[in-house]
Amino acid sequence: MELNELPGSELILPGLEDILHGKNNTIGALLIAIASIRLTKAGLDIPNQPLASEPELALYAHLQQEHDDAYSYYNALLNSLNSFCSALELKSRYQ
Template sequence: MSLNDLPGAEIILPGLNDLQSGESHTIGALLVAIAATRLTEAGLDIPRCHLALEPELTLYARLQNEREDAYQYYNALLNRLNSFCNALEINYKYQPSNN
């Protein structure tokens, strides 16, 4: 299974690219920072030197500045992140090399 096929990939994968480019405050990069431990444990290489220190607060503050529905959108983003992490963890767990 390709990472592009996982739910939430449209947000998370650009966030990984942002972090690799040194951008730590995009929505995707902040989501990756929130789940950096889970993503790393599931086999992704996360550039930790570019992670925001308080990604949850930073993301919410950014959304408050950009949207009237910040709370609902924040929760929707976290749900997408969780879906991506769950699918990645299942994929990683059942790879033949991990048995």
């Protein structure tokens, strides 16, 4: 199974590219910063670039600029992140 087949990869994989190119304040990059320890333990190579500090707050602030109801989008993004992390952990456990 490839990473792009994991649930939530449509958010995480572009976030990896963003971090690689020095953009650490995009939605994907912030999600990676939120779960960087978990993702690293599951075997994901995160580019050696600075991650956003307080990524949860930065993500919520980012969403407030785009949506009237940022809370529901925030929760949906965290659920997608959790799905990706869980699938990656299972993938790494059975390889």
